[in-house]
Amino acid sequence: MGKRHALNFLERTPRAELVAASSPDLAELEWAKTHLAPFGVKLYQNYDDMLKQEGLEAVVxxxxxSVHAEQAIKGMEAEKHVLCEKPLSTSVEISQSVIDVAAKKPHLKVMCGFSRRFDASYRDAEQKMKAGSIGVPSVLRSQTCDKLDPTGFFVAYAQFSGGIFVDCSIHDIDLTLWFFGADSKVKSVSAVGNTAVEPDLRKHNDRDNAVGLVEFHDGRIAYFYASRMMAAGQEDTTEIIGTRGKLTVNSQPAINHVHIYDDTGVRREIPQHYYDRFEYAFVTEANEFTAACLDNTPLPLDLESAVKAVRIGSALQESLITGKKMFFDLQGNRTEVAHL
Amino acid sequence: MGKRHALNFLERTPRAELVAASSPDLAELEWAKTHLAPFGVKLYQNYDDMLKQEGLEAVVxxxxxSVHAEQAIKGMEAEKHVLCEKPLSTSVEISQSVIDVAAKKPHLKVMCGFSRRFDASYRDAEQKMKAGSIGVPSVLRSQTCDKLDPTGFFVAYAQFSGGIFVDCSIHDIDLTLWFFGADSKVKSVSAVGNTAVEPDLRKHNDRDNAVGLVEFHDGRIAYFYASRMMAAGQEDTTEIIGTRGKLTVNSQPAINHVHIYDDTGVRREIPQHYYDRFEYAFVTEANEFTAACLDNTPLPLDLESAVKAVRIGSALQESLITGKKMFFDLQGNRTEVAHL
Amino acid sequence: MGKRHALNFLERTPRAELVAASSPDLAELEWAKTHLAPFGVKLYQNYDDMLKQEGLEAVVxxxxxSVHAEQAIKGMEAEKHVLCEKPLSTSVEISQSVIDVAAKKPHLKVMCGFSRRFDASYRDAEQKMKAGSIGVPSVLRSQTCDKLDPTGFFVAYAQFSGGIFVDCSIHDIDLTLWFFGADSKVKSVSAVGNTAVEPDLRKHNDRDNAVGLVEFHDGRIAYFYASRMMAAGQEDTTEIIGTRGKLTVNSQPAINHVHIYDDTGVRREIPQHYYDRFEYAFVTEANEFTAACLDNTPLPLDLESAVKAVRIGSALQESLITGKKMFFDLQGNRTEVAHL
Amino acid sequence: MGKRHALNFLERTPRAELVAASSPDLAELEWAKTHLAPFGVKLYQNYDDMLKQEGLEAVVxxxxxSVHAEQAIKGMEAEKHVLCEKPLSTSVEISQSVIDVAAKKPHLKVMCGFSRRFDASYRDAEQKMKAGSIGVPSVLRSQTCDKLDPTGFFVAYAQFSGGIFVDCSIHDIDLTLWFFGADSKVKSVSAVGNTAVEPDLRKHNDRDNAVGLVEFHDGRIAYFYASRMMAAGQEDTTEIIGTRGKLTVNSQPAINHVHIYDDTGVRREIPQHYYDRFEYAFVTEANEFTAACLDNTPLPLDLESAVKAVRIGSALQESLITGKKMFFDLQGNRTEVAHL
Structure with a gap:
């Protein structure tokens, strides 16, 4: 993602200038020498050094x-605007620490990049919902499902990912907060999961399929499915069900406008990876973040919401592992009994 | 089709009683001994003998x-109602002779079975069009495309079929007369075709792909595609384009409600044969024909329209073979020049 | 449904003969006088009287x-085969009592009619799964969602329905037992719901939207959504997710093959009621039940599975109302703690 | 389109620098003052003056x-690479004159921009075809259908557009040459049309609906539909039918991934204008043209093909107006009789 962000800011964000890039990884720096340096981008092995680069106004x-939060805080301390990939941290406390620093620097633009907020389809759905086309949104179903990676890379990855709800469903949770309102108060969460293809995930307290249920105090319900074993490709689908209608995003996944008719039937291909599906959302994100920094206009999503998403994701992950349903009062404190 | 009609009238047409069946083909009679005779159906090798069967009121x-017309006429002469498979004949003159006899027997119900007229989707489209949902229907595209039969059976079949426009597109032509009105007057026809898989079709003056263009004197246009080489299955698709909207029938063919997601993408299967797609239309046809006979109510389509369809199909076939565009005046006479 | 079953057995089940019908409801009897009596069907106001009708071999x-179980038992005691609409009862104990009687009458065919088992699409999906096309089925999502009935009829109905999980999701639970195996052992259930359109449902301990999560001891997961407020029509959708692929049934609902293009976009209509979607499944059910009775062949689904479905549905309903997650051991006994 | 090209080269073509823009239209120049001048773009009212601008290497x-060809030739004479919007001219002769000049300047990159050649879906289809997935491509259907513009602007526009086949179907013709091969030799063309919404088009020898049929000497067939009265939006659809399969592009048009479920059914919106559908194709075109100029690499489509497309479009337009079928020999000369 670092490479993609770099190229997006270099080539597809007219109002931004990419002045520097850093990575502790030598292979990445080698790539940057070829793809970024020729266009005047200064390269650093050390993030802290890069922060001292003259002319630097914002960091991505x-x-x-594991270092998102630390780098975000350092960036703010160096008076840079910050666009940070999701999640701020797999820890609620560390995520909160970023907010605390940001709160003291209201002149800085600090955003956690939930790419779906910048996707044209999700935006269209949200506008239609806001315009009342489905009545009162009451139930939301959303899934983030990755294509099976037969190398099993995701087992090692699970050690640091925070678990499938924090890593994958975080997007669905963020969408829920967007569609139901950032002030929605969780009443209960429960989750189950399995390891259908990778039993080794259990040693990192993770699963390859998980279903979570979130109930809000105002009665709204969101339910999530995350998986790492889709055969056809990336399947990120959302439906928002209201009292007068329903909106779906990506209920019929397709990579493009082609259909293939052959002796197996009628077929279309679908995105293989997250970026196939959301490429233009990332470009929009880069451009809108840039505009907010340059024009001092509000960001399209606020930082508190990003921490709230981590909070819900962590609770779902805990429920997944303990097998227990968890209850919360209106202040967000955990309680032992259901609120009826 | 004879077997299917027999079973439909035996089992799925509550108001009809199947009393007899005939076929000159011994294998078919053998089949009938197993499937029809046990339910009291009398079997005949000879159609003429069957007509004398007591209690017989209608023939299918x-x-x-090649014997459609002759048998239809004999049926009428024996005072039976007649439901005849399309086409009445590949010859316009012979088709007309059926009408001439029927005209003298107005108390008999005589229908040429264009199954799509009984299909729920086509009926829904026609009702929506009649209700004004697309404004004035102005252009119609329709195709009848069979799955490739690798045995090449259709080459031998072409000898008697009347050609691809009379055999396949006749349905599309009939739909045109239904949607544009039975009194639509043809102004010109032109057609081209090729033999992409079976060059031997040329010796029977036929093609395996053909595209035809029909222009009506009121300005409406219909264009047709017929093929015998579809890889995925039967693809019979129609669109009716009006001044305020468009209706499509079967623009997304599917055999059922199942989608298969695997490493080739997202796939659905489609009907393999005509009957897979139109099974229930044939059942409806059997029931409605029965009701018209018993209740002496009007048939849902008239016989003249069936002859008109053959007339247009034959003209298209001629244009296909000669390569020439053909022109007609308002009386239906062929002329040498275009009417502008 | 009584009327539909009667007509299906009268007109669309060639091997069955409809000899009698009963209803305590005078309006229904009036209807039967017009639609059934003319074809020789004897009418009764009293079910018990009907059971004495000569020639009666099976009852539907x-x-x-509330009287399903009682009538089923009386039928068996009168030595009739029994096809009973789902559920046998909203009570697990009463459902079990039907099984107990049936166990003593192994010569009788006794079936609880889960119509989706007879639907061509579900059957196709099940056969594809059995043939290995998706690897090991691991997660199942299924929903039964009714079109909003603005009369609020379903509030009064909720008093006797057993609740939304027993009334609607029972189909999805039955599908789960079909696709995962009838011997699947429930490990936990949890559920949440809301009353987005009809708060009055709460007085009958019901909800108009509910999401349920079922975990099996072998690690498989099923999750269900039931709703009574769909704007577009009936939306009964299922997906079965395996380690090598996924099958969906009705992920793109459509009533027929028509698409309407107008200034609002491209649109299709969908079934408005359960019967619109499953009409032919009911006809197949009638024919297959008849065949099993006449030929003494096995029924396509067994009665125990029907009781098991009620058991799971009741547990989900209890979880919905108490807000508590419920746990079960391998013997099906409730336990207080999660089994990890 | 001028504005869009200018912005695409300014903002979305990293290797290009927009140095100048010209327009004789004062309103356009006003727009350019706001949107281009601030980024260092020099503005001209006169194209010839702009050609003298220092640093200018290519013109779009x-x-x-009516001035495409003249400006293209002037550009080449001033030693600029040229990207020219389609068509070069509505006249075959004038189009040819551009080729003649280009032939003398082989060091210049001269391209007529057929945007669909740069669209990801068309490219995917073409690669699949090339890879043999559909066997031998034998029939091509393609349509360019615009949303109805109720202002009737297109009547005035028809005066200079060259007619609906040259203006709209030119894209479909170009696709045919791409999929069937640039050296495909036309054997016959025939066309019909009507004026369903705008009878006034007739005074400019144009129609608002037209269907054309093109037969090639190798037996392949292409048929085209063009319309200016689509209710739902832009509908540009293509299918390529081969001996072993079929590829469709845009058979299910959609503007994005959203579906709306409400009491009218299930609906999606579609692109309203050409640019909605092909926006990214234009960006790709800008980038690839730039790369070809800078790196002296071959252009993705050659100029001769663009003239051939005009030639076929003009013949279809003539056939549309005269009502006559037209025949051509292998050298491209018109003949009076069909070649069988």
Whole structure:
């Protein structure tokens, strides 16, 4: 993602200038020498050094999740605007620490990049919902399902990912907060999962399929499915069900406008990876973040919401592992009993 | 088709009683001994003998096209109602002779079975069009495309079929007369074709792909595609384009509600044969024909329209073979020049 | 449904003869006088009287759910085969009592009619799954969603329905037992719901939207959504996710093959009611039940599975109302703690 | 289109620099003052003056069709690479004159921009065809159908457009040459049309619906539909039918991934204008043209093909107006009789 962000800011964000890039990884730096340096981009092995680069006004953080928060805070302390890949951290507390610093720097633009907020289809759905086309949105179903990676890479990855709900469903949770309102108060969460293809995930307290249920105090319901074993490709689908209609996003996945008719039937191909599906959302994100920094206009999503998403994702992951349903009061404190 | 009609009238047409069946073909009679005779159906090798069967009130003709007209006429002369498979004949003159006899027997119900007229989707489209949902229907595209039969059976079949426009597109032509009105007057026809898989079709003056263009004197246009080489299955698709909207029938063919997601993409299967797609239309046809006979109510389509369809199909076939565009005046006479 | 079953057995089940019908409801009897009596069907106001009708070999029970079990048992005691509408009862114990009687009458065919088992699309999906096309089925999502009935009829109905999971999701639970195996052992259930359109449902301990999560001891997961407020029509959708592929049934609902293009976009209509979608499944059910009775062949689904479905549905309903997650051991006994 | 090209070269073509823009239209120049001048783009009212601008290496011509050829030739004479909007001219002779000049300047990159050649879906289809997935491509159907513009603007526009086949179907013709091969030799063309919404088109020898049939000497067939009265939006659809399969592009038009379920059914919106559908194709075109100029690599489509497309479009338009079928020998000369 770092490479993609770099190229997007270099080539597809007219109002931004890419002045520097850093990575502790030598292979990545080698790539940058070929793809970025010829266009005047200064390269650094050390993030801290890069922060001292003259003319640097904003940083885009796409490093390992474990250093997201630290780098975001350092960026703010160096008076840079910050666009940080999701999640801020797999830890609620560390995520909150980013907010705390940001709160003291209201002149800086600090955003956690939930790419679906910038996707044309999700935006269209949200506008239609806002315009009342489905009445009161009451139930939301959303899934983030990755194509099976037969190398089993995701087992090693699970050690640091925070678990499937924090890593994958975080997008669906963010969408829920967008469609139901950032102030929606969780009443309960419950989750189950299995390891249909990779039993080794259990040693990292993770699963390859998980279903989670979130109930809000106002009665709304969201339910999520995350999987790492889709055969056809990436399947990120959402439906928002209201009292007078329903909106779906990507209920019929397709990579493009081609259909193939052959002796197996009628077929279309679908995106293989997250980026296949959301490429233009990332470009829009880069451009809108740039505009907000340059024009000092509001960001399209606020940082608190990103922490709230981590909070819900972590609770779902805990429920997944303990097998227990968890209850929360209106203040967000955990309680032992269901609120009826 | 004879077997299917027999079973439909035996089992799926509550108001009809199947009393007799005939076929000159011994294998078919053998089949009938197992499937029809046990339910009291009398069997005949000879159609003329069957006509004398006591209690017989109506005949369904699904024999070789070459004897359709003769059997229909004999049926009428024996005072039976007649449901005859399309086409009445590949010859316009012979088709007309059926009408001439029928005209003298107005108390008999005589229908040429264009199954799509009984299909729920086509009926829905026609009702929506009649209700004004697309404004004035102005252009119609329709295709009848069979799955490739690798045995090449259709080459031998072409000898008697009347050609691809009379055999396949006749349905599309009939739909045109239904949607544009039975009194639509042809102004010109032109057609081209090729033999992409079976060059031997040329010796029977036929093609395996053909495209035809029909222009009406009121300005409406219909264009047709017929093929015998579809890889995925039967693809019979129609669109009716009006000044305020468009209706399509079967623009997304599917045999059922199943989708298969695997490493080739997202796939659905489609009907393999005509009967897979139109099974229930044939059942409806049997029931409605029965009701018209018993209740002496009007038939849903008139016989003249069936002859008109053969007339247009034959003209298209001639244009296909000669390569010439053909022109007609308002009286239906062929002329040498275009009417502008 | 009684009327539909009667007509299906009268007109669309060639091997069955409809000899009698009963209803305590005078309006229904009036209808039967017009539609059934003319074809020789004897009418009764009293079910018990009908059981004495000479020649009666099998009964189809489509009465109020509260008398299903009683009538089924009486039928068996009168030595009749029994086809009973789902559910046998909203009570697990009463459902079990039907099984107990049936166990003593192994010569009788006794079936609880889960119509989706007879639907061509579900059957196709099941055969593809059995043939290995999706690897090991691991997660199942299924929903039964009714079109909103603005009369609010379903509020009064909820008093006797057993609740939304027993009334609607029972189909999805039955499908789960079909696709995952009838011997699948439930490990936990949890459910949430809301009353988005009809708060009055709460007085009958019901909801108009509900999501349920079922975990099996072998690790498989099923999750269900039931709703009574769909705007477009009936939406009964299922997906079965395996380790090498996925099958969906009705992920793109459509009533027929027509698409309408107008200034609002491209549109298709969908079934408005359950019967619109499953009409032919009911006809198949009638024919297959008849064949099993006449030929003494096995029924396509067994009665125990029907009781098991009620058991799971009741547990989900209890979880919905109490807000608590419920746990079960391998013997099906409720336990207080999660089994990890 | 001029504005769009200018912005695409300014903002979305990293290797290009927009140095100048010209328009004789004062309103356009006003727009350019706001949108281009601030980024250092020099503005001209006169194309000839602009050609003298220092540093100018290539021109993009998106002026009125009537001056395309003249400006392209002037550009080449000034030693500029040229990207010219389609068509070069509505006249075959004038189009040819551009080729003649280009032939003398082989060091210049001269391309007529057929945007669909740069569309990801068309490219995917073409690659699949090339890879043999459909056997031998034998029949091509393609349509360019615009949303009805109720202002009737297109009547005035018809005066200069060259007619609906040259203006709209030119894209479909170009696709045919791409999929069937640029050296395909036309054997016959025939066309019909009507004026369903705008009878006034007749005074400019044009129609609002037209269907054309093109037969090639090798037996392949292409048929085209063009319309200016689509209710739902832009519908540009293509299918390529081969001996072992079929590829469709845009058989299910959709503007994005959203479906709307409401009491009218299930609906999606579709592109309203050409640019909605092909926006990214234009960006790709800009980038690839730039790369070819800078790297002196071959252009993705050659100029001769563009003239051939005009030639076929003009013949179809003539056939549309005269009502006559036209025949051509292998050398492309018109003949009076059909070649069988």
């Amino acid at each position: 953080i796409a490093s390992a999740t | 003709i699904a024999s070789a096209t | 029970i489509a009465s109020a759910t | 011509i998106a002026s009125a069709t």
